[in-house]
Amino acid sequence: xxxxxxxxxxxxxxxxxxxxxxxxxxxxxxxxxxxxxxxxxxxxxxxxxxxxxxxxxxxxxxxxxxxxxxxxxxxxxxxxxxxxxxxxxxxxxxxxxxxxxxxxxxxxxxxxxxxxxxxxxxxxxxxxxxxxxxxxxxxxxxxxxxxxxxxxxxxxxxxxxxxxxxxxxxxxxxxxxxxxxxxxxxxxxxxxxxxxxxxxxxxxxx
Numbered sequence: 001x002x003x004x005x006x007x008x009x010x011x012x013x014x015x016x017x018x019x020x021x022x023x024x025x026x027x028x029x030x031x032x033x034x035x036x037x038x039x040x041x042x043x044x045x046x047x048x049x050x051x052x053x054x055x056x057x058x059x060x061x062x063x064x065x066x067x068x069x070x071x072x073x074x075x076x077x078x079x080x081x082x083x084x085x086x087x088x089x090x091x092x093x094x095x096x097x098x099x100x101x102x103x104x105x106x107x108x109x110x111x112x113x114x115x116x117x118x119x120x121x122x123x124x125x126x127x128x129x130x131x132x133x134x135x136x137x138x139x140x141x142x143x144x145x146x147x148x149x150x151x152x153x154x155x156x157x158x159x160x161x162x163x164x165x166x167x168x169x170x171x172x173x174x175x176x177x178x179x180x181x182x183x184x185x186x187x188x189x190x191x192x193x194x195x196x197x198x199x200x201x202x203x204x205x206x
Contacts, residue, residue: 045070048092050121051107052085053146075201083109090118093198097190100182102126104135104190110150114202117161120145122187132183144174150195156203159195162188 042059045066049057057065070092071082081092089112096105102125109118120142122135134141145161149171152160160172163184167173176184195202 047121047123048081048107051092051109051119052083052090053119054085075198078197080198080201088112093195095190095194097186097193099124099127099186100132100180101128104183104186106190108145108191108195115150115156117145117148117150127183128180132177132180134177134180135183135187138177141177148172148174150202157199159192161191161195
């Protein structure tokens with residue numbers, strides 16, 4: 001019989017505990033994963049609805065509304081969401097970029113003219129509360145994007161919409177978040193990089 005105060009006993013006991021704990025963690029992960037995946041999917045659906053200016057719904061209402069208004073498709077290999085809101089066509093495009101401290105993301109809804117913003121929603125991983133986090137938390141700031149133009153006049157060869165500390169073109173520019181210049185710049189870069197992938201789509205007559 002192995003002595004309980006021996007080194008061998010301690011090593012074996014520790015190894016057994018580690019295996020048991022690892023097994024339990026793996027089991028719990030597998031049990032909870034479907035629910036986690038479902039919550040992540042629902043959160044994304046809500047964000048898409050937010051970009052369509054549809055807010056204030058509980059989980060069941062959001063699921064129902066999403067299924068009613070949103071259809072997913074692809075354009076040149078990229079995701080796009082074809083939507084009908086109050087009988088009008090909207091296109092929702094996902095975006096990902098970098099803020100000051102980490103990733104930022106969002107969705108932008110564009111009207112049927114493929115040049116006018118209908119609504120936006122932005123999210124972030126770790127921006128500073130009251131500063132960079134305002135891109136998510138400040139609804140009034142997000143509402144500034146409504147009605148903005150993706151392009152500068154008739155030049156549809158590049159994305160013009162941006163976030164600026166000093167607005168010189170109110171048709172395509174939004175006021176930057178106060179005290180969050182780098183995050184605001186990150187939003188501009190994200191808009192131009194992600195929307196730039198859809199230039200062919202924006203210029204098509206489909």
